[in-house]
Amino acid sequence: MIRSTLYCLAVQSGKLSLAKYAGGALIPTLSIDRDDRATITVQLVSALRDLILSGQLRAGERLPASRTLAQDQGVSRTTAINAYEQLTAEGLLRSQVGSGTFVSDSIPTHQEPAEIENSGAMPRLAHLSAEASDQYFPRLSHPETPRAFVTGMPAFDVFPMPLWSRLASRYWRSPRSLVMSYPDACGLLELRQAVCQHLRANRGVNCTPEEVFIFSGAQNAFNRIGSMLLDPGDPVWFENPGAIGARNSLISCGAQLIPVPVDEQGMDVKAGLVAAPNFRLAFVTPAHQHPLGTTMTTERRFELLRAAENAGAWVVEDDFVGEFHYGTHTPPPLKSIDASGRVIYVGTFSKALFPALRLGYVIAPPKLVPIFQRIAQATMQGTPASLQSIVADFINEGHFAAHIRRMRDIYAERRDTLMLEASRSLNGLLKVQPTDTGFHTVGDLTHPNLTDVAISQAAHSAGIVTAPVSRFTIQPVPRQAITLGFSAVTPAQIQKGVQALASVIRDAMASA
Numbered sequence: 001m002i003r004s005t006l007y008c009l010a011v012q013s014g015k016l017s018l019a020k021y022a023g024g025a026l027i028p029t030l031s032i033d034r035d036d037r038a039t040i041t042v043q044l045v046s047a048l049r050d051l052i053l054s055g056q057l058r059a060g061e062r063l064p065a066s067r068t069l070a071q072d073q074g075v076s077r078t079t080a081i082n083a084y085e086q087l088t089a090e091g092l093l094r095s096q097v098g099s100g101t102f103v104s105d106s107i108p109t110h111q112e113p114a115e116i117e118n119s120g121a122m123p124r125l126a127h128l129s130a131e132a133s134d135q136y137f138p139r140l141s142h143p144e145t146p147r148a149f150v151t152g153m154p155a156f157d158v159f160p161m162p163l164w165s166r167l168a169s170r171y172w173r174s175p176r177s178l179v180m181s182y183p184d185a186c187g188l189l190e191l192r193q194a195v196c197q198h199l200r201a202n203r204g205v206n207c208t209p210e211e212v213f214i215f216s217g218a219q220n221a222f223n224r225i226g227s228m229l230l231d232p233g234d235p236v237w238f239e240n241p242g243a244i245g246a247r248n249s250l251i252s253c254g255a256q257l258i259p260v261p262v263d264e265q266g267m268d269v270k271a272g273l274v275a276a277p278n279f280r281l282a283f284v285t286p287a288h289q290h291p292l293g294t295t296m297t298t299e300r301r302f303e304l305l306r307a308a309e310n311a312g313a314w315v316v317e318d319d320f321v322g323e324f325h326y327g328t329h330t331p332p333p334l335k336s337i338d339a340s341g342r343v344i345y346v347g348t349f350s351k352a353l354f355p356a357l358r359l360g361y362v363i364a365p366p367k368l369v370p371i372f373q374r375i376a377q378a379t380m381q382g383t384p385a386s387l388q389s390i391v392a393d394f395i396n397e398g399h400f401a402a403h404i405r406r407m408r409d410i411y412a413e414r415r416d417t418l419m420l421e422a423s424r425s426l427n428g429l430l431k432v433q434p435t436d437t438g439f440h441t442v443g444d445l446t447h448p449n450l451t452d453v454a455i456s457q458a459a460h461s462a463g464i465v466t467a468p469v470s471r472f473t474i475q476p477v478p479r480q481a482i483t484l485g486f487s488a489v490t491p492a493q494i495q496k497g498v499q500a501l502a503s504v505i506r507d508a509m510a511s512a
Contacts, residue, residue, distance in 0.1 A: 132477030148497025187214025226253030241472035
């Protein structure tokens, strides 16, 4: 029997409608992919669900019998029955004995997508999400592969992957009860102990395992600290320019960021006191100011601690690359000279090892330890025990200290290459600042008509990754400079990058 006239789709006024016949609404032939991983039943359910939710099958409309549906779609009747039963369980269909299967009456009347698009309606957002601009709440972005002159990325090419693989394999051979159970919300005890030993031996920080809390990266730690210590509108001193990730975390906690200038000695504490003497928290990167690369002087450190004590405020110290100092004397962390228990120390393994770990830690002042414990146990599920255990073994067996020593030498060589090539190719174009710490430095533009934003954009077009210092500011600063990372790429890549950057700047100067 030829039924083509019954199975035609009527197109009226540009809108798709389903022709009908005695067996119920016509279901158009659906696309069933027998090579798809999804079962035929799942594919049929999904297709019917889409027809109902899009309004092509309307509330109260009768569907074909399961036998008819199976014949039309080229599937077994069992598959058709299972699909109807699944959609009935979801509340999209209703079955009436003796009458058939119908689209549920509770399905709302369909509104055409065009009407929604043209209405201009937006879902209601929280005040922060609705008001935060890209300028005040900039996006974080990281390249997938290292290239000149990316910042904040360690050297992937020399990481001891075979050693790491052996430690990981050993962990996965541990008893199942150890491998598969919930991790401690505050962090694996072995890792917390290892962090204490490392900081005591290498950074001069004395702490107990109870003061150490493990987080899924420093970013996660900043969010937790902000949510614990800040109420919406609380004033927070923040370096200007300053670290974007921490800035976004504190903004998301409702903080009122107070931009505090940074000079060659670090955060200008006197300027901070003028702007907000009753600050609630200060965020600083004293070992290697981000992004300018300066090291906070001892005098400024004590100034900041005195200001915090007088204001009853907390200080968050981000020591993200504190292990990497290339001079003769490594500056101690702010935490090591904190006599009043005001400094919350944040460290990370993302820079010392690799970013995919997403593993960081906090050393809480003794007064905050019970609060950190309570919040962690109430709201956190802990970071993966596998990563924590592997890192703990990496530290305890001496591999971490050896790795840090090796990477210091490698990064110092790459830093030296950048400075040498800059003196050869960028003289008169970019004044590259010397640095004894961290993964990057900055270069100041010498031409008065060039902007850091324009040069960064032109460099990006030439395959060079650099960022304008202005991107890190809350309030504009007169300095026109770009970041120059040296840790992630080889000396040969640095040499080529410097030459390419010199061409970019020359071209911009010629057009200025």
